[in-house]
Amino acid sequence: MATSAGAEISAGRRAPGWHRRVRDGSALLAPVAAVLVVLGLWELVVRAGVISETNIPPMTATVGELFSQLGEGDFWTAVGRTLEGWALGLGIAMVLGIPLGMLIGSSRWLFRAFRVPIEFLRPIPSVALIPLAVLIYGTGLESKVFLAAFASFWPMLIQTIYGVQDVDPVATDTAKSFGLSRLARVRHITLPSAVPYIATGVRISSAVSLILVVTAELVIGAAGLGREINTARSGGNLEVMYALILATGLLGYVLNLVTSAAERRVLRWHPSQREVAA
Amino acid sequence: MSPRTRQLVELALEIAVPIGIVAVLWAWTAQSDTFYYPPLSDVFDRFADNWLFERVGSDVWPSLRRMFIGYFLAAAIAIVVGTALGSSRMLRRATAPIVEFLRSIPPPALLPFAIVVIGVGDDMKIFIIAFVCLWPVLLNTIDGINGIDPTLKDIARVYGISGRDRLLRMTLPAASPQIFAGLRLGLSLSIILMVISEMVASTNGIGFFVLQSQRSFAIPEMWSGILLLGILGYVLNLAFVIVERRVLAWHRGARASALG
Numbered sequence: 001m002a003t004s005a006g007a008e009i010s011a012g013r014r015a016p017g018w019h020r021r022v023r024d025g026s027a028l029l030a031p032v033a034a035v036l037v038v039l040g041l042w043e044l045v046v047r048a049g050v051i052s053e054t055n056i057p058p059m060t061a062t063v064g065e066l067f068s069q070l071g072e073g074d075f076w077t078a079v080g081r082t083l084e085g086w087a088l089g090l091g092i093a094m095v096l097g098i099p100l101g102m103l104i105g106s107s108r109w110l111f112r113a114f115r116v117p118i119e120f121l122r123p124i125p126s127v128a129l130i131p132l133a134v135l136i137y138g139t140g141l142e143s144k145v146f147l148a149a150f151a152s153f154w155p156m157l158i159q160t161i162y163g164v165q166d167v168d169p170v171a172t173d174t175a176k177s178f179g180l181s182r183l184a185r186v187r188h189i190t191l192p193s194a195v196p197y198i199a200t201g202v203r204i205s206s207a208v209s210l211i212l213v214v215t216a217e218l219v220i221g222a223a224g225l226g227r228e229i230n231t232a233r234s235g236g237n238l239e240v241m242y243a244l245i246l247a248t249g250l251l252g253y254v255l256n257l258v259t260s261a262a263e264r265r266v267l268r269w270h271p272s273q274r275e276v277a278a
Numbered sequence: 279m280s281p282r283t284r285q286l287v288e289l290a291l292e293i294a295v296p297i298g299i300v301a302v303l304w305a306w307t308a309q310s311d312t313f314y315y316p317p318l319s320d321v322f323d324r325f326a327d328n329w330l331f332e333r334v335g336s337d338v339w340p341s342l343r344r345m346f347i348g349y350f351l352a353a354a355i356a357i358v359v360g361t362a363l364g365s366s367r368m369l370r371r372a373t374a375p376i377v378e379f380l381r382s383i384p385p386p387a388l389l390p391f392a393i394v395v396i397g398v399g400d401d402m403k404i405f406i407i408a409f410v411c412l413w414p415v416l417l418n419t420i421d422g423i424n425g426i427d428p429t430l431k432d433i434a435r436v437y438g439i440s441g442r443d444r445l446l447r448m449t450l451p452a453a454s455p456q457i458f459a460g461l462r463l464g465l466s467l468s469i470i471l472m473v474i475s476e477m478v479a480s481t482n483g484i485g486f487f488v489l490q491s492q493r494s495f496a497i498p499e500m501w502s503g504i505l506l507l508g509i510l511g512y513v514l515n516l517a518f519v520i521v522e523r524r525v526l527a528w529h530r531g532a533r534a535s536a537l538g
Contacts, residue, residue: 034372055395112288113295119515120296124508127473127485131492131500135314207382214384219477226387233390241394245387252382 039063057239065243074228079251081224085141085213086206086255089148093156093205096149098198101160106190111161122158126151126212127219134220144222148212152205159204163197164190196270199263206259210252225251316498325502333487338506341483344400345472348407352468353461356412360419360457361449370420381413385471389478403475410471411464418460422453458522465518469511484510 042059045051057065069075104110126147133143167190175185217226225248232241304318329338363370388406396402426449434440434448450457476485488503 030368030372031375035375038376051395108288109291113291116292116296117299120508120512122511124504124511127470127477128488128504128507130477131489132314132504135492135497211384211386215386215474218386218389219474226384229387229390233394238394241390245383245391248387249379249383252384253379256378256382 054238057242061239062242062246065239066246069240069243069247075247078223078225078228079247081141081222082210082213082217082226082248082251085144085148085216085222085224086210088141088145089209089213090152090202090206092145092149093152093209094202097153097156097201097205098160101157101198102164102186102190102194104157105161105164105194106186111165118154118157122154127215130216130219133216139220139222141222143220144213144216144224147216148209151212152209155204155208156198156201159197159201160194163194163201166197167193196267199267203256203259203263206255207252210255214248314497316501320498321501321505324498325505328487328499328502329506337482337484337487340400341472341476341485344403344475344483345407345468348404348471349411349464349468351404352408352411352464353415355408356415356460356464357419357457360416361423361445361453363416364420364423364453365449370424377413377416381417385410385467386474386478389475393479398479402479403472406475407468407471411468414463414467415457415460418456418463419453422456422460423449425456426452455526458526462515462518462522465514466511469507469514473507 039059042056046053046056046058104114129147129150130143133146137143137146171189171193172185175189180188213224214226216222217224218230221227221230225244229241229244229248232238232244300318307315307317308319309317363373385406388409392402392406392409396405430448430452434444439448472483473485473488476483477489480486484503484507488500488507491497491499491503
């Protein structure tokens, strides 16, 4: 991207405006066309009977159902419940993961001492804890949040540890020789250089948190989109089921966009983001 | 402190702290009469009863088989498709919204879809595992191929290397560090999906066992299953790291990573 942006600037005087407009136009056209083609194929395949309508309803029916869901209060309540679990899970993971990561990352001893326990706990699939969560917290919001927080804690913690360890030693030494206190060093050196890693951690954790919330709703029946999907399936209401699956995907997509935009905003000053912003 | 003693102390810490944690848990739960946290010795007993090696054939093997089939299927498809998408700017642009959308669907939300369309057998579980592992590998392959040093591409062109040689000796090796990053993410996802798919619709497997134990209030059994899943995740991750180190030995970045 960097080179094309640079070329655009240098060619800016010669290339008239329409040139760029055409290019932007085709850049927008291709994805839109591809989405339309896929949607069209879906409709065609089902209408032509390649896939039975009892398995997958036609696209128009599903998208129509999605729009009618958008007008219903129950749908938005379910979305709200899912988002509530997502936000609490992610929030708890950040509040615990970032400080702990900074602590462990900045000490060689602590890092070595906790490396094996972390490596052991991290790959435990958090879904293995679903039965435990049900026993201890029941089938409500607490279970959802516990699972989401547990799962998204690890990417948060590990990204922060990486980030803190990646601080340029020259910068730390310079700060030391200028007599900056430990706290000032954390504030002015460690934190800013760890922020890109932490931001990546937030992005990963956000996705993980949503996955776990929906899983909890599906498997243990906590209120939210996941439960609605399962209800629609067991009721044989396929159009609603597919519409809700689409809605869940869109929710994930939007949350991705939001966290990426937030990341760009927070990291505007950072080299990795400059070309994207340009 | 000399570097040598320092190293020894660090190694001692690395060994002692986990042992210490287990010892504390052992002592703490030994007198426990809470139903949910049985004494650690009970959990270990059940672990030995169930998993060494009574249920290996009936539960562990079916689980692992589904997981590996799904995982390798996903890896193969993702690397092939990712190579194609990574080499063409137009294709990449066109498919970006679809890839982004499919990837954003929380995988468990697809379970009802898979059950309706494929049924509740092994195929459904393999499908769901493969579908989910596909995205991290695909995206990383695309990025890896897209991000190949232009100088390298120019050199390949100048020397007239093309076709198969170009793909096998330049493109794929240059993208392999990123592909491996994706494969690693995919591996941990495949374990997660293995468990979820068994919890929702299954008659065997580790996930099924854990959920079944909880439902019948066999708490030490449940914990032994969770412990097994932890060990499994750890061992698979370790095996992956070993393979990655070997394959990417030439790549400096692989050695610089501190946390394994």
